[in-house]
Amino acid sequence: MAMHLLYESSSGYGLFEAHGLDEIGQNTEAVRSSVSDLSRFGRVVKLTAFIPFASALDALNQVNAVSEGVMTDELRSFLELNLPKVKEGKKPKFSLGLAEPKLGSHIFEATKIPCQSNEFVLELLRGVRQHFDRFIKDLKTGDLEKSQLGLAHSYSRAKVKFNVNRVDNMVIQAIFLLDTFDKDINTFAMRVREWYSWHFPELVKIVNDNYLYARVAKMIDDKSKLTEDHIPMLTDVLGDEDKAKEVVEAGKASMGQELDPIDLFNVQTFAQKVMDLADYRKRLYDYLVSKMGDIAPNLAALIGDMVGARLISHAGSLTNLAKCPSSTLQILGAEKALFRALKTRGNTPKYGLIFHSSFIGRASAKNKGRVARYLANKCSIASRIDCFADGATTAFGEKLREQVEERLDFYDKGVAPRKNVDVMKEVIESLQNKDEAMDVENGLDGSVSVILFSCYNKFTSPTITRESNVEVF
Structure with a gap:
């Protein structure tokens, strides 16, 4: 059986015919040797056809299609033009060898050309790649390397390209950094307490907050220099004049040991570092809140910025979170407990990361599972709205939060909550009225506003508003 080889280079598609394979043997080791x-390999593999890419953009589109296992129209016409015809009802007398099995499956489904991709074919293609510049006579020295470099840069740039309006990766990195800062600041603050307590041990019982302790330690420096003049400054830091007086009195009667100026300087320097980390942590939290307002405003309005960011981070992206059913979202973060319960046939966990929401804490012990299931249901809706809606608004998240509040009242007092379909219609109508009013102010007829909110209509379908454990679009 004749064998043809398809080689996807950076400059175009090449089709080779491998004949006389008996000379090198039908085994991988013989081909590898x-x-x-080239003199021996060139007698076995010969170039039959070559089609160059029209432009750099065309080369990028072709290599993207190959990586995804999709046959483009250009590749199909190239193969059908240069390969023998495949007659219906008859077994082909040739096969096409290529490096991508997924691409071979697509080619076979579309054209019925038999394809194969195995170690033997890969060794033949390795030889083609090694001597490719010798097969194409019109290529100049360095042309192939330039095309490979340019295509590699374009391909890599296209893979990391993202939408600046939905940069959920920034939220993921910010929440990871916040968690790291919380651990580091706590560790460093405890080190400041232990270090400075050798000099002023009584201060630990007076000032409990780590950040305030670092500021006070930085301000006091040497306890022996504490006087009544320091009370206004300490009052500004602690916010309590009685505590400031207590610090001054404790400093006068302190049992701590004296430290050298160089030791106090190092303690002060380290305390300043802790203060700087705490200040940056506050700025990073404000940044996270602003990014959540841009990326997932409804999810943030429903469950909070920190919990929403942790859900997005654990799912991998906002899109992945939107694809999760509410039953999966409910136990995100409790995978170990879930698999342990399945293995031991015990009780499965009722909640994961959403346990940190205030709604779970406010629910009674017997209703925590039901509230978690209902809250996961609403979080699933909010994440899908944030992911697939065209406009950014917190209206849906605020109404979903009201629904959770109503459900808590229903469990505690028996007050019947509103139905989800009615709440969604109310939000859509308010948004449409608001947009129409803006169009009137801008001199428009208001008919354009319907297009902006067309994507919201799908959230009123019965499959979305069903108060079930799994929601499907």
Whole structure:
């Protein structure tokens, strides 16, 4: 059976015919030993057709299609033009060898050309790649390397390209950094307490807050220099004049040991570092809140910025979170407990990361599971609205939060909550009225506003508003 080889280079598609394979043997080792010898390999593999890419953009589109296992129209016409015809009802007398099995499956489904991708074919293609510049006579020295470099840069740039309006990766990195800062600041603050307590041990009982302790330690420096003049400054830091007086009195009667100026300087320097980390942590939290307002405003309005960011981070992206059913979202973060319960046939966990929401804490012990299920249901809706809606608004998240509040009242007092379909219609109508009013102010007829909110209509379908454990679009 004749064998043809498809080679996807950076400059175009090449089709080769492998004949006389008996000379090198139908085994991988024989091919591997013959690849380096061009005179021997060139007698077995010969170029039959070559089609260059029209432009750099065309090359990028073609290599993207190959990586995804999709046959483009250009590749199909190239193969059908240069390969023998496949007659219906008859077994082909040739096969096409290529490096991508997924692409071979697509080619076979579309054209019925038999394809194969195995170690033997890969060794033949390795020889083609090694001597490709010798097969194409019109290529100049360095042309192939330039095209490979340019295509590699374009391909890599296209893979990391993202939408600046939905940069959920920034939220993921910010929440990771916040968690790291919380651990580091706590560790460093405890080190400041232990270090400065050798000099002023009584201060630990007076000032409990780590950040305030670092500021006070930085301000006091040497306890022996504490006087009544320091009370106004300490009052500004602690916010309590009685505590400031207590610090001054404790400093006068302190049992701590004296420290050298160089030791106090190092303590002060380290305390300043802790203060700087705490200040940056506050700025990072404000940044996270602003990013959540841009990326997932409804999810943030429903469950909070920190919990929403942790859900997005654990799912991997906002899109992945939107694809999760509410039953999966409910136990995100409790995978170990879930698999342990399945293995031991015990009780499965009722909640994961959403346990940190205030709604779970406010619910009674017997209703925590039901509130978690209902809250996961609403979080699933909010994440899908944030992911797939065209406009950014917190209206849906605020109404979903009201629904959770109503459900808590229903469990505690028996007050019947509103239905989800009615709440969604109310939000859509308010948004449409608001947009129409803005169009009137801008001199428009208001008919354009309907297009902006067309994507919201799908959230009123019965499959979305069903108060079930799994929601499907």
